[in-house]
Amino acid sequence: MERRDFLNICVWSFVGLNIHFSSNKLSAFPEDLNKDQEETEVLVKVLGTAQDGGLPQIGCYCRNCIRAREDHRFSRLISSLAILDLKEKKYFILDATPDIRVQSHMALTRLGLEQQKRKNSPHAIILSHAHIGHYTGLMFFGYEAMSTHKLPVYCSPRLRDFLTKNGPWSQLVRLENISLFTLSFKKTLFLTPRISISSFLVPHRDEYSDTLGFIIAGKKKKLLYIPDIQSWEAWNRSIEEETKKVNYAILDGTFFCSEELPGRNFTKIGHPFITTSLETLKDVAKKGKTKIYFTHLNHTNLALxxxxxxxxxxKTKGFNLASDGMEFFL
Ligand SMILES: [Zn+2]
Ligand SMILES: [Zn+2]
Ligand SMILES: [Zn+2]
Known part of the structure; x- marks a missing residue:
């Protein structure tokens, strides 16, 4: 390789890294960032909105992936939320994605903690299920990276069992980098005096663990978060009724419609199409009391x-796409 080419690569890697590590990852849709809210001490910050493979996806040159590579504002990190207690300066991460290095930086800069010469690990991690986009970020808390001590990780009993019995996750448990706690479906967990979280089972491809959805509550508002679900009909609760109980709902929007998956048997897709959700939740959206956002967007999603x-x-039907960086005061 010529030295000049090598330097070029170095410069471009550096630029890439800079973009990647910019906490204020600019959205292509700044008008959608949910500004003008009443500020409270509890903030949910959206850290990512892509399906498990991210956007752009590895090796893919579809229109959405090309656009995301050409203009980073169209790239999306993998679906995750930070839950921040602005008073106590604590942060919690809901789903540990492979993008967690960038995502924890987003949370830390929002709290203004990034200047301190400390490790600044999250105060706890909450996990929805054992698919790659939702828990493998745990690896960065191990011996090779942050090497945390007894970082609390909350998950379902089945996921706890999976993490305890299977390497490399079992090493995190054995070396006490993480401490596993079981989420109770009956009791609400208080992360701080002003943040509570309740969890419930949702149907999904459950190879290694079952799958959870969540309601996060502050003193004033509530947010429903279901990044992965097989379908609304397969759930033992009514999504219409559940969305009515909250101020915000961030829901599985993996695929817009069957058109983006030619040749696939879409009864086996395992996610509700956005078009179905628009129909199912049209009355809730029309009322306008609950704002509904779609997340976990696959790289093929027509809405991108x-x-x-x-x-x-x-948008005309009164719904929205979630964006990386979007904030909700609760
Ligand atoms: Zn997923
Ligand atoms: Zn693609
Ligand atoms: Zn999944």
């Missing part, structure tokens, strides 16, 4: 085209 019909349909 900023000029496309799909995004227009979502």
């Amino acid at each position: 085209d900023p000029e496309g019909k799909a995004l227009k349909e979502i």
Whole structure:
């Protein structure tokens, strides 16, 4: 390799890294960042909105992935939330994604803690299930990286069992980098005096663990978070009723419609299409009391085209796409 080429690569890697580690990851849709809210001491910050594979996806040159590579504002990190107690300066991460290095930085800069010469690990991690986009970020708390001590990790009993019995996760448990706690479906967990979280089972491909959805509550508002679910009909609760109980709902929007998956048997897709959700929740959206956002967007999702019909349909029907960096005061 010529030295000049090598230097070019170095410069570009550096630029790439800078973009990647910028905590204020600019959204392509700044008008959607849910500004003008009443500020409280509890903040949910959206750290990522892509399906487990991220956007762009490895080796993919579809239109959405090309756009995301050409303009990083269209790239999306993997679905995750930070729950912040602004008074106590504590942060909790809901789902440890492979993008967690960047995502914890987003949370830390929001709290203004990034200047301190400390490790600044999250105060706890909460996990929804054992698919790669939702728990493998735990690896960064191990011996090779942050090497935390007894970082609390909350999950379902089945996921706890999976992490305890299977390497490399079992090493995190054995070396006490993490301490596992079981979430009770009956009791609400208080992360701090002003943040509570309750969890419930949702149907999904449950190879290694079952799958949870969550309601996060502050003193004033509530947010429902279901990044992965097989379908609304397969759930033993009514999504319409559940969304009515909260101020915000951030829901599985993996695929817009069957059109983006030619040749696939879409009864076996395992996610509700956004088009189905628009229909199921149309009355809730029309009332306007609950704001509904879609997350966990697959790289093929038609709604990722900023000029496309799909995004227009979502907005005209009173729904929204979640964006990386979006904030909700609770
Ligand atoms: Zn997922
Ligand atoms: Zn793609
Ligand atoms: Zn999943």
